[in-house]
Amino acid sequence: MWWCLCQKQPAFPKPLSRCSIPSGGGMRIELPFPPSVNHYWVRTARRVYLSEAAKRFQRLTAIEVAQSSMKQGHHPFLGDVSVLLTLYLPDKRVRDVDNYPKGVLDALTKAGIWSDDAQVRVMTVKKCDADNKIKNGKCVVVIDDYIEEAAV
Numbered sequence: 001m002w003w004c005l006c007q008k009q010p011a012f013p014k015p016l017s018r019c020s021i022p023s024g025g026g027m028r029i030e031l032p033f034p035p036s037v038n039h040y041w042v043r044t045a046r047r048v049y050l051s052e053a054a055k056r057f058q059r060l061t062a063i064e065v066a067q068s069s070m071k072q073g074h075h076p077f078l079g080d081v082s083v084l085l086t087l088y089l090p091d092k093r094v095r096d097v098d099n100y101p102k103g104v105l106d107a108l109t110k111a112g113i114w115s116d117d118a119q120v121r122v123m124t125v126k127k128c129d130a131d132n133k134i135k136n137g138k139c140v141v142v143i144d145d146y147i148e149e150a151a152v
Contacts, residue, residue: 042134
């Protein structure tokens with residue numbers, strides 16, 4: 001079992017099967033597989049702007065956040081949060097795990113899940129290898145209120 005020093009209880013309350021997601025009191029959102037940070041912004045000589053893939057991801061994120069908020073009865077997070085981001089890879093290509101969180105957090109901010117992604121105090125990102133069960137991959141985000149660690 002893995003213990004997170006920033007929480008009073010185990011980050012995963014029970015042993016996890018391969019790529020399972022804990023179900024607790026936090027908000028859980030399923031998103032399409034995000035564009036890599038390498039494809040999120042387009043740079044020209046004069047400016048930087050969002051790519052079409054990024055705009056589409058942000059629109060789909062806003063829809064999923066609205067639907068999840070209605071189903072789960074969540075309001076925007078006001079304080080600090082912890083985030084578990086699980087990437088289910090769409091294919092067998094090798095991907096860096098650090099190329100995806102920035103775009104996901106920016107899309108969640110734009111969707112109104114919190115006022116600023118600076119509220120994220122702890123973030124865990126993991127990737128699950130493609131096993132052909134999830135066509136096109138997906139990104140599962142679990143957001144919970146941050147619990148301050150006890151003085152050591």
